[in-house]
Amino acid sequence: MATVKKTDAASATRLRILDAAARLFRERGYGGTSQRDIAAACGMQAGSLYYHFASKEDVLAEVLELGIERPMEALKAALDELDESASPKERLHVAVRTHLHALFTQGDYTSAHFRIMHVAPMEVQSRSVAVRDEYETMWMTLLKDLKKAGELRGDVDLRIVRLFLIGGVNMTLDWYREGEYTLDQLADQYVDFMMNGIAAN
Amino acid sequence: MATVKKTDAASATRLRILDAAARLFRERGYGGTSQRDIAAACGMQAGSLYYHFASKEDVLAEVLELGIERPMEALKAALDELDESASPKERLHVAVRTHLHALFTQGDYTSAHFRIMHVAPMEVQSRSVAVRDEYETMWMTLLKDLKKAGELRGDVDLRIVRLFLIGGVNMTLDWYREGEYTLDQLADQYVDFMMNGIAAN
DNA sequence: CCTACCGATCGGTAGG
DNA sequence: CCTACCGATCGGTAGG
Numbered sequence: 001m002a003t004v005k006k007t008d009a010a011s012a013t014r015l016r017i018l019d020a021a022a023r024l025f026r027e028r029g030y031g032g033t034s035q036r037d038i039a040a041a042c043g044m045q046a047g048s049l050y051y052h053f054a055s056k057e058d059v060l061a062e063v064l065e066l067g068i069e070r071p072m073e074a075l076k077a078a079l080d081e082l083d084e085s086a087s088p089k090e091r092l093h094v095a096v097r098t099h100l101h102a103l104f105t106q107g108d109y110t111s112a113h114f115r116i117m118h119v120a121p122m123e124v125q126s127r128s129v130a131v132r133d134e135y136e137t138m139w140m141t142l143l144k145d146l147k148k149a150g151e152l153r154g155d156v157d158l159r160i161v162r163l164f165l166i167g168g169v170n171m172t173l174d175w176y177r178e179g180e181y182t183l184d185q186l187a188d189q190y191v192d193f194m195m196n197g198i199a200a201n
Numbered sequence: 202m203a204t205v206k207k208t209d210a211a212s213a214t215r216l217r218i219l220d221a222a223a224r225l226f227r228e229r230g231y232g233g234t235s236q237r238d239i240a241a242a243c244g245m246q247a248g249s250l251y252y253h254f255a256s257k258e259d260v261l262a263e264v265l266e267l268g269i270e271r272p273m274e275a276l277k278a279a280l281d282e283l284d285e286s287a288s289p290k291e292r293l294h295v296a297v298r299t300h301l302h303a304l305f306t307q308g309d310y311t312s313a314h315f316r317i318m319h320v321a322p323m324e325v326q327s328r329s330v331a332v333r334d335e336y337e338t339m340w341m342t343l344l345k346d347l348k349k350a351g352e353l354r355g356d357v358d359l360r361i362v363r364l365f366l367i368g369g370v371n372m373t374l375d376w377y378r379e380g381e382y383t384l385d386q387l388a389d390q391y392v393d394f395m396m397n398g399i400a401a402n
Numbered sequence: 403c404c405t406a407c408c409g410a411t412c413g414g415t416a417g418g
Numbered sequence: 419c420c421t422a423c424c425g426a427t428c429g430g431t432a433g434g
Binding site for chain 4: 235236237247248250251256257
Binding site: 027028029030031032033115116118119150151152153154156157160161163164165166167168169170171172174175181186189190193194195196197198199200201 | 228229230231232233234316317319320351352353354355357358361362364365366367368369370371372373375376382387390391394395396397398399400401402
């Protein structure tokens with residue numbers, strides 16, 4: 001579990017290890033990162049990692065899980081904060097904005113999740129699928145609510161919409177640098193593209 | 202150069218090595234694939250690879266380059282085949298369809314390109330940037346032609362459109378299995394989403 | 403393209 | 419959390 005704690009100090013060290021691992025996995029990939037790399041980034045010796053984690057795969061599994069868990073928690077919190085009168089369209093807008101911010105504030109974990117999930121052994125992947133399924137369900141609910149409210153065309157496949165939208169949003173990780181647009185401005189554009197398209201009226 | 206040849210036999214072996222490497226890089230990542238893994242998949246010994254490639258990084262560089270070169274060549278060919286009277290919108294449609302097909306017929310190379318490009322040493326990455334820039338320019342041209350033809354809203358940033366669209370299309374690599382939709386049907390939906398959006402009229 | 407091998411580095415462990 | 423170390427595997431080379 002990502003939330004298990006022993007002592008505060010030990011759990012703080014765990015987090016330092018995970019932070020370093022997430023960053024290195026993102027930058028160099030899983031196979032390109034050694035336990036010695038991770039330990040060095042934390043100012044400790046390679047063998048010491050094994051006091052906190054049973055194996056390199058365990059570190060990976062926890063990074064991957066946090067990489068999807070944190071955006072999901074952020075989305076839950078953001079939707080909970082919304083006024084009950086918020087329209088389905090506003091809720092989708094908030095979701096895109098929240099996901100985009102999570103990609104960058106939890107960037108190392110979430111980048112690592114989307115980049116190296118597929119090289120993880122199946123048993124490691126399976127430790128993330130429950131959270132992932134839950135997150136996908138939340139998105140499907142947002143889209144279904146939009147449809148029920150009569151705001152969507154009747155002929156679109158919501159699953160394909162979700163995959164296309166998340167793909168376009170996640171791509172931001174690969175190119176975004178602060179400057180021209182803020183993340184909120186990007187979120188505005190993505191929702192606008194998705195809802196209204198880019199064709200002239 | 203990807204097109205250099207010595208003898209036919211040597212170049213056929215090179216290609217077998219590259220095919221195996223692309224598949225393994227895609228499945229296990231770069232650091233998770235050893236030269237011995239690649240050699241074994243080709244039915245040869247690890248040392249023999251060095252008759253064809255100077256280093257593991259050289260194999261990587263060529264896989265990455267082919268992973269973007271092939272979709273680009275496919276796009277060029279597809280656009281050249283189009284009737285001159287083809288509208289900008291038809292040309293964009295053909296581009297999306299062609300890119301999507303290239304993702305799957307050259308899947309190992311192109312997947313490897315998009316998945317492990319960022320873990321490659323900068324000097325290896327730089328061997329692909331020229332092709333990548335050219336490919337991006339082709340997409341920008343398609344979008345600019347659409348705009349010139351008056352078919353696009355005036356307020357959209359074409360660069361963001363390109364990144365969002367390619368991101369959504371590339372995401373297909375992560376989930377597509379034959380069955381519900383053909384690739385052509387997916388391309389139709391993506392272009393429809395991008396041009397017209399999903400909002401009710 | 404193979405055999406045989408190099409030094410370096412890997413994930414992981416024992417004992418403290 | 420460190421020291422010291424294990425066997426295995428790594429990328430790469432010499433010589434054929």
